Amino acid sequence: MARFILPFVIFAILAAFLFVGLGLNPHEVPSPLVGKPAPAFTLPQLYEPEKQFSLQDMQGKVWLFNVWASWCTACEYEHPLFMELSRQNIVPIYGMDYKDKREDAEAWLRRHGNPYTLVVSDTEGRVGIDYGVYGVPETYVIDKQGVIQYKHIGGVTEQVLSEKILPLVKELQAK
Amino acid sequence: MKYLLIALLCLLPVFAGAGEATDMAADPVLEKRMIGLAENLRCLVCQNESLASSHSGLAEDLRREVREQMQKGLSDQEIIDYLVSRYGDFVLFDPPVKKTTLVLWYGPFALLLIGASVLIYQLRKRKTLIVEPELSTEETQRAAELLNETAALPNQPKDSQA
Numbered sequence: 001m002a003r004f005i006l007p008f009v010i011f012a013i014l015a016a017f018l019f020v021g022l023g024l025n026p027h028e029v030p031s032p033l034v035g036k037p038a039p040a041f042t043l044p045q046l047y048e049p050e051k052q053f054s055l056q057d058m059q060g061k062v063w064l065f066n067v068w069a070s071w072c073t074a075c076e077y078e079h080p081l082f083m084e085l086s087r088q089n090i091v092p093i094y095g096m097d098y099k100d101k102r103e104d105a106e107a108w109l110r111r112h113g114n115p116y117t118l119v120v121s122d123t124e125g126r127v128g129i130d131y132g133v134y135g136v137p138e139t140y141v142i143d144k145q146g147v148i149q150y151k152h153i154g155g156v157t158e159q160v161l162s163e164k165i166l167p168l169v170k171e172l173q174a175k
Numbered sequence: 176m177k178y179l180l181i182a183l184l185c186l187l188p189v190f191a192g193a194g195e196a197t198d199m200a201a202d203p204v205l206e207k208r209m210i211g212l213a214e215n216l217r218c219l220v221c222q223n224e225s226l227a228s229s230h231s232g233l234a235e236d237l238r239r240e241v242r243e244q245m246q247k248g249l250s251d252q253e254i255i256d257y258l259v260s261r262y263g264d265f266v267l268f269d270p271p272v273k274k275t276t277l278v279l280w281y282g283p284f285a286l287l288l289i290g291a292s293v294l295i296y297q298l299r300k301r302k303t304l305i306v307e308p309e310l311s312t313e314e315t316q317r318a319a320e321l322l323n324e325t326a327a328l329p330n331q332p333k334d335s336q337a
Contacts, residue, residue, distance in 0.1 A: 026222060032263040099232065125236045132261040134219035134233050 031132055031151045038065070038140070038148050039130040046097055046105055046119035053120045055146065062172045064093045064165070065140040066116070067128065069100045070108035072136040078155040079112050085161070086115035091169045095119040098128050098136050141165060143172045209242050212251055215268050216258065225268065 033039075042054040066082065068075040082093055095116035097105045102121060109119070122128050131140070134153075141150040150168055152160055210227045216237075218229035226234050226241075237258070244254050255267070264270045272280050310318065 029219065029265045030263055032260060099236075125233070126240070129236060129240050129261065132263075134262065 028153055029134070031153075033132055033148050034151055036148060038142050038146050039127075041127040041130060043096070043120040043122055043127060046102065046121050049102070049121070053118060058094075058142065059146060060144050062091060062144055062169055063142055064091055064169075065096065065142055066093055067096045067098050067131070067133050067136050067138045069098045069136050070104040071100065074155040075137045076112065078137055078157070079115070081156055081158060081161055082115040083113045090166070091173075092117040096127065097121045098133060099123065099125040139165070141168055141172070144175065205242065205245055208251075209238060209245060212241060212254065213238060216255075216266050217268055219262060219266065
């Protein structure tokens with residue numbers, strides 16, 4: 001009997017590791033930016049390209065920074081959530097149009113609605129690199145001091161929004 | 176006409192390589208340095224490709240970024256630090272030894288050690304398990320007879336008799 005126990009224990013450990021591995025998403029790379037100041041940038045606004053937006057304008061506010069693009073299919077799935085969130089007026093959502101054409105982005109927002117307080121264009125994807133963006137959509141929660149408190153990679157789901165993002169936003173706003 | 180066509184066809188391999196590096200720096204020394212660095216960096220979109228060989232848009236952007244930082248005079252280590260501060264240790268194909276990477280670095284050796292000790296233990300145990308069978312006098316005699324018999328036979332392959 002005893003001779004079967006050890007192989008079984010080894011099998012169980014291996015199976016546990018493999019099972020956990022199945023549930024992990026290799027595309028979710030832990031971001032070293034969480035807890036660090038959001039990298040500074042100045043970018044032209046999507047609707048008024050002659051006007052610039054810079055990170056300093058956001059001091060003292062808790063806000064969501066959503067990186068999206070008109071060519072990104074996952075963005076279409078998370079978009080209704082942001083539409084709903086903007087109606088509730090809980091937290092301002094700023095969008096960054098990543099590696100996109102202006103006309104395409106405008107057409108996309110006409111079709112799906114515009115939940116953003118303001119949209120900036122990162123046509124070349126340079127600010128994206130500063131933010132460690134490697135797959136759109138990505139969403140950041142930035143606090144009043146301009147520190148990144150949370151980063152979500154991929155489309156935001158209802159669960160992520162209600163269980164992680166919104167409680168965090170409320171906590172940060174109360175500070 | 177025919178020869179011209181053949182000559183053109185012979186030139187084809189020259190262009191075949193062009194698809195790999197659509198975005199090249201004018202300075203070949205810098206390009207070589209960039210490729211050397213990018214070969215040890217992971218592309219985050221297609222994760223098992225290096226930054227040097229990936230065709231993804233992000234990899235192109237990152238190569239451009241590395242190139243520009245090199246032109247600004249930053250050292251290789253400074254550029255690597257910049258990328259790690261943005262994308263984490265994950266961009267490195269050769270991650271540093273840290274608390275979080277201890278298992279990654281030393282786990283295989285630990286497993287090897289466990290495997291070797293189990294093997295040695297089992298082999299030792301096996302030695303005590305194999306006991307030379309003791310023969311009775313009768314059996315010893317018979318064995319000796321059989322051995323003599325085979326020794327007397329001419330040294331021929333067995334199947335030659337058939």
